[in-house]
Amino acid sequence: MIHRLQLQGIINESFRSCHFPFPCFSHYLPTTTRVSFSSFSCGKVTEMEQVKVDSDMLVGDPVLLQTKIDAIRLAGPNNLQVIADFDATLTKFWVNGARGHSSHGLLQQGNPDFDAKRQALYDYYHPLEFSPDIEIEEKTKLMLEWWGKTHALLVEGGLTYESIKQSVANGNIAFREGVSELFEFLEERDIPVLIFSAGLADIIEEVLRQKLHRTFNNLRIVSNRMVFDDDGNLVSFKGKLIHSLNKNEHALDMAAPVDEQFGDTDAPTNDNGSVKERTNVLLLGDHLGDLGMSKGVNYENRISVGFLNHNIENSLSCYQEAFDVVFLNDAPMWGVTNLVSQMCSS
Numbered sequence: 001m002i003h004r005l006q007l008q009g010i011i012n013e014s015f016r017s018c019h020f021p022f023p024c025f026s027h028y029l030p031t032t033t034r035v036s037f038s039s040f041s042c043g044k045v046t047e048m049e050q051v052k053v054d055s056d057m058l059v060g061d062p063v064l065l066q067t068k069i070d071a072i073r074l075a076g077p078n079n080l081q082v083i084a085d086f087d088a089t090l091t092k093f094w095v096n097g098a099r100g101h102s103s104h105g106l107l108q109q110g111n112p113d114f115d116a117k118r119q120a121l122y123d124y125y126h127p128l129e130f131s132p133d134i135e136i137e138e139k140t141k142l143m144l145e146w147w148g149k150t151h152a153l154l155v156e157g158g159l160t161y162e163s164i165k166q167s168v169a170n171g172n173i174a175f176r177e178g179v180s181e182l183f184e185f186l187e188e189r190d191i192p193v194l195i196f197s198a199g200l201a202d203i204i205e206e207v208l209r210q211k212l213h214r215t216f217n218n219l220r221i222v223s224n225r226m227v228f229d230d231d232g233n234l235v236s237f238k239g240k241l242i243h244s245l246n247k248n249e250h251a252l253d254m255a256a257p258v259d260e261q262f263g264d265t266d267a268p269t270n271d272n273g274s275v276k277e278r279t280n281v282l283l284l285g286d287h288l289g290d291l292g293m294s295k296g297v298n299y300e301n302r303i304s305v306g307f308l309n310h311n312i313e314n315s316l317s318c319y320q321e322a323f324d325v326v327f328l329n330d331a332p333m334w335g336v337t338n339l340v341s342q343m344c345s346s
């Protein structure tokens with residue numbers, strides 16, 4: 001079932017908010033509806049935050065957005081593709097009152113020593129990933145190092161596919177409400193969805209399997225792919241390593257379809273050509289860096305949607321400048337589905 005929100009109404013509502021200059025956030029919020037603000041320490045979430053505004057959907061330039069929607073609608077669904085980040089974009093940021101797991105973070109290797117070793121790598125490299133004092137070239141080397149060491153520990157520590165299943169079952173991870181309906185809407189119109197992640201493809205597939213309880217022919221996952229032996233033991237990784245800083249380089253070359261044979265890396269990928277010919281893009285992300293996911297696509301029109309999940313007070317102006325649409329407060333996916341239905345209406 002598709003929830004058909006009145007987009008124009010939402011845009012108008014957001015437009016009122018946008019008359020206020022950013023980044024003066026206090027002007028933006030209705031004074032009586034501000035619920036709570038978290039305390040943050042260097043981007044680290046210490047408590048759940050919630051911001052009450054007229055709408056959880058904000059549009060910086062409603063006229064530009066409408067122009068893009070009209071252009072995409074005129075070109076037709078055959079020219080549209082969706083490129084989506086996975087963690088905290090398709091999945092919720094908060095799950096059961098706690099920070100939701102990422103596809104990487106939920107993994108329990110079944111070997112506490114190796115779980116601790118991977119955690120130690122996280123503790124060392126994660127601050128470097130966001131350090132403003134490290135040049136991008138050096139940082140890219142560090143990310144390659146981090147991902148490489150982590151993958152090596154997964155092989156060395158004896159990861160099995162069974163432990164992935166168990167980790168997903170035990171993980172604190174959930175899709176945003178309406179994700180399944182969005183995929184279904186897109187599948188019915190043969191619009192491909194590229195899920196682009198620096199995490200682990202096999203885990204993402206297992207999350208899709210366990211949480212959505214169905215498959216979609218239009219989904220493809222571009223992420224790090226594991227290779228298991230006949231007994232379900234991880235033996236290696238396949239393809240180029242995708243880390244947080246090179247998510248823009250491998251989009252179509254690494255893509256493999258997700259279907260009933262999840263994890264079948266020999267499955268044909270001959271849809272890449274048709275995806276490359278789709279010149280209109282709906283991009284979904286939760287990080288400014290996710291905007292780079294559409295690099296390599298020679299698009300004519302791109303509508304970018306950003307989910308601003310935390311550090312809202314400091315980040316809202318940047319997100320509003322960078323994304324055509326911003327969703328706050330761990331919003332469900334209904335607003336995106338509505339956008340897509342506008343793009344596909346005849």
Ligand SMILES: [Mg+2]
Pocket residue numbers: 085086087088089285286287
């Ligand atoms: Mg993300």
